[in-house]
Amino acid sequence: MQSVKGMRDFYPKDYRIREWLFQIFKDASTKSGFEFYDAPVVEHEELYIRKAGEEITEQLYTFEDKSERKIALRPEMTPSLARMVLAQYRQLPGRLKWAAIAQCFRYERMTRGRKREHYQWNLDVLGDDSQFAELELLTTAIHALESMGLNSHEVKLRISNRNLLADVLSGLGVDPADHLKIFLQIDKLGKVEDSVLIAAMVKDGTSQAMATRILEVVKLKSLDEVSELVASLNAPTRGLGQVQELFSLLHHYGFSDWLVFDFSIVRGLAYYTGTVFEFFDASRGLRAIAGGGRYDHLIQNLADTELSDKAKGSIAMPAVGFGFGDVVILELLSDLGKLPEIKPHLDFYLAPFGSAERLSLLPLLRRLRQKGFDVEMHPGDAKPRKLLEAALQRGALHCIMMGSEEREKAEIRIKTFATREEQVVSLADFLNSL
Secondary structure, three states, X not given: OOOOOOOOOOOHHHXXXXXXXXXXXXXXXXXXXXXXXXXXXXXXXXXXXOOOXXXXXXXXXXXEOOXXXXXXXXXXXXXXXXXXXXXXXXXXXXXXXXXXXXXXXXXXXXXXXXXXXXXXXXXXXXXXXXXXXHHHHHHHHHHHHHHOOOOOOOEEEEEEEHHHHHHHHHHHOOOHHHHHHHXXXXXXXXXXXXXXXXXXXXXXXXXXXXXXXXXXXXXXXXXXXXXXXXXXXXXXXXXXXXXXXXXXXXXXXXXXXXXXXXXXXOOOOOOOOOEEEEEEEOOOOOOOOEEEEEOOOHHHHHHHOOOOOOXXXXXXXXXEEEEEEHHHHXXXXXXXXXXXXXXXXXXXXXXXXXXXXXXXXXXXXXXXXXXXXXXXXXXXXXXXXXXXXXXXXOOEEEEEEEOHHHHHOOEEEEEEOOOOEEEEEEHHHHHHHO
């Protein structure tokens, strides 16, 4: 019997690594003032298929429930977040900082770092249209990377801005109605041949010359070059100003070494509106570690589907967020030799030599657990050497042993592995000291 293709089993050693990673996500979130939330792993299918033209709509795990409702396993968390915010829009504060660790499912082609399910750390700032919201997200993510033992030589944050790209496309003479189609093609840059992208843009109505020019533009790697291009095209400067402000904020925070301007970053979801970014390993040997961006209109668009024509546009909440998956980062940490070895842990391992001693130690087992210690008792009879080996294997700090001699004297023998010290104490005194 095997697990479903693309899904993962987490044996105890794998689960310990996963929990270590999740704790880093949690600590980084709470230190930056984010609050955690959660949502069902199943949603109505229409929550996702509204975003036509995206790859994600073809990757949904869908089914009909017993009431013949069309249901989908969530492929990402952002639509659920938007739905939740919309449901309590009037009751929630104007500015939200929310975090989640969500399991997501996509039926997609598997490669290294890509499964059909993964856990994703999500951070979102809602109700804030300033670049400071982006700063809060990105610095929190970098702090998490630092907690994993990674540095700016090993991971780079690649930033762009859809407004900036739209401004340049407009300056080149591209109809704004065609921008989204071009964005979704540019997102495939590096994944397919340039000729394939050009052919796809031509098929969508862009001329061959313009498609070639667009690819030349998005390969610019210097913000100064793009700034000069914007000026030469007499294009709008809104997007350029946003990128420059964000880079300035991150510089003053102290994270300049992590930054790379990458005009080709557009992200493959239609709802992104401004800042877009992805974290990559410095060598680009793996797919993106994390990615996200600004989605200022998603909540409004969801609301408008339920509102009357008169009320459309009455609900608005700017937002920016990211998803940080568990699969790629664990691959990178393994490649770099930075994946920790996390062994089982116990505070005490109780080692009775026989059934009579086991009964005598049961009150101690209960008391230690009530006091918050992690404790296990050896389940059968064994010689002292085997008991000590079992305690070490379980990661115990201390082994409490009792043989017939200790039982008759109502004593216990405590072995502390770190110091190799051993002491004999009264069982009653030890219980009273807890």
